[in-house]
Amino acid sequence: MSVRILALVGSLRAGSHNRQLAEAAVKHAPEGVEVELFEGLADVPFYNEDIDVEGGIPEAAVKLRAAAGQADALLLFSPEYNGTMPAVLKNAIDWLSRPYGAGALSAKPVAVVGTAFGQYGGVWAQDEARKAVGIAGAVVVEEAKLSIPGSVTRFAETHPADDTEVVEDLTKVVALLSQAPATAA
Template identity: 55%
Template structure:
């Protein structure tokens, strides 16, 4: 397996959120030969507006995200569920990554989603929405790498997911599938 670079986008801006902790745990399970890193700063990106997405005037925060994803081999999205859907900050990042139309940084990149919530639904509505948005934006959804966590407040509220052997195993397996896809060996539609 060749070196693969995976960018992780976290859909919660709260520093100690379970979404953030899941992302940190996922990074710690990166297989050999893979560079997996959480992207910092999606909260600094302005809402997508075509008026400011013009040559020479793209906001620096949006351009930095585009550059990071363009230089990567794949994306891992970690999303909680806000009011039955994807948090605005994560949707906004994908909107910026989908432009310019037909040539966005997300185009053709393997993408996996980890979703979770305090409910027994395991953020499956947010997951469904993120899969739809990623597909429309041009990303290649890797369903085999997806995970859903129900009741994650109870499961991970007292201990970081890095301390949960089952979560570590699941995250490691999901990342291995994503890295394999990012290395060009497996991509599903």
């Protein structure tokens, strides 16, 4: 039986290095692990309790929750926007945290990785994302970390899937995440 990991990318830009990093995770997932890249975060409206009601939940949010619910674990890819995670990623976490105590993140292993232009590779944003998913009820796999600095220059001519060091480090993260146990909700 294979482990299913849902990848959420916090950048909506078509040429995003974090999206490319997620594509590398899909391509180089270890045997027995399937990484699925979720498409559609741009369509998920900002979380609003008034629309999170039976019969009123937007279809894009329903799809996000269903995909996360079917996954064994989640892998978040976060760039750093002004020292923190992008709103689209925070919004996904908010939708997945509900209903309170029983959201799609509840007791599910989650790891956060990413790349950014700065010298620390988006560490602040990734730390914020870990904090948010932990509060939302996920099991944060703290040892599964990867922050790649200098994305604009490092990936100017090389896709992350073709960078041997990145592939090796990313494969380790995916393997750690795939072996992390879920906890009882």
